[in-house]
Amino acid sequence: MSLHGEDDVMVGGGSGGVRCAAPGRRQGLMRIALIATLGLLAPLAAAQGMKPYDSPYYSVLTDVPPERAQEAVLRVTKMFEEYQRRTSGFAGRVTRKMVFELHSDYDRYLRHTEAPGTAGLYTGDRLYAAYRADTPIDTWHAVQHEGFHQFVDFAMGRNAIPIWANEGLAEYFGESIWSGDLFFSGAVPPRRLERVQKLIRENGFRSAVAMLNLSHAQWNAEMNVVNYDQAWSMVHFLAHGDGGKYADEFGRFLTQLRGAANWQPVWRANFGTDVEAFDKRWREYWLALKPDATVDVYTSATVATMTSFYGRAFASKQRFEDWGELLETAKRSELKVRAEDWLPPGLLKQALVDVNERGTWELVGSAARKKLVCTLDDGRRIEGEFQIRDERVKSVEVNIRPAKKQKKP
């Protein structure tokens, strides 16, 4: 897997034939602990009243309203393409359509999954989620988390990567932000950072070596949010820690697990024998992170969403002199979007909230098609551009430019 999004690969496995359940983000340990007591669950009832929708990679079954269903189809399609891109060197391909059931409310979801305390579920076959109108972000986090398990299971086979890596990566992708045309991973929500730092300070995590050795059975028996936080923090550290210097090794580690009887020699070959040094560095890295450590990830996602909508308006022949004009038109919900290039209006609504929270925004350039630029407080410039083909947005690109050096007086 390329955690740089480049060319190295991941080979891996799945959730081991035991159902994986994403813990509800706002649910307490007590509710999550319930899952462990369920044991083998009754066979799932056939979904009733569910309408089928087609996507290139999924059969989507849902009872949500048509526009919401369209969003679900679009999201899982882009999500699949992102997972495929990030595992691009891997020989495995998903050759059959996967099934995704999205229920319109949590009670219906519970009736079908019988998995209280969960926000989403992958059963070793189907992906399940409930649409939460009050916290849609939790819905999509669960879909991205469980969708990753489903993807690796179908693409790579079961049990090929250790449970900490599978769950850590699922959380990593769960925290990814979909901007409409792109996914942005590596986000660290400030509240989750606070929780991780508290756990490290109060010695709430097990040792790194104990986590590396944790069995799937033990993971399921504990079903503890602390384990999810620890696995996620280790994966995030391997992907982004210390300027990303472990990312290549992490990619190789995951790749070389393929066909390996044990992960231990593969770990040693890539990270050496000193797991205690790894443990120490991983904790130090997290304790040093500031709440705004990933402001560039969040802002890049907002720039990308605004660029996606700007590009669609441009393709519909709308032109804007400056940022103010684009912003006011967006606020009035008057940005044009061709039907075949539709994006959920909720995405723009959220971006308009986020635009207010950080950075200075402008449309740059004298030509009709301009570049969207957000300058952060530290001077970094996040630039968004789009390409059009056949009057549709073909692609969106976001680049982060370093702060310009101040001229000496």
Ligand SMILES: [Zn+2]
């Ligand atoms: Zn999981």
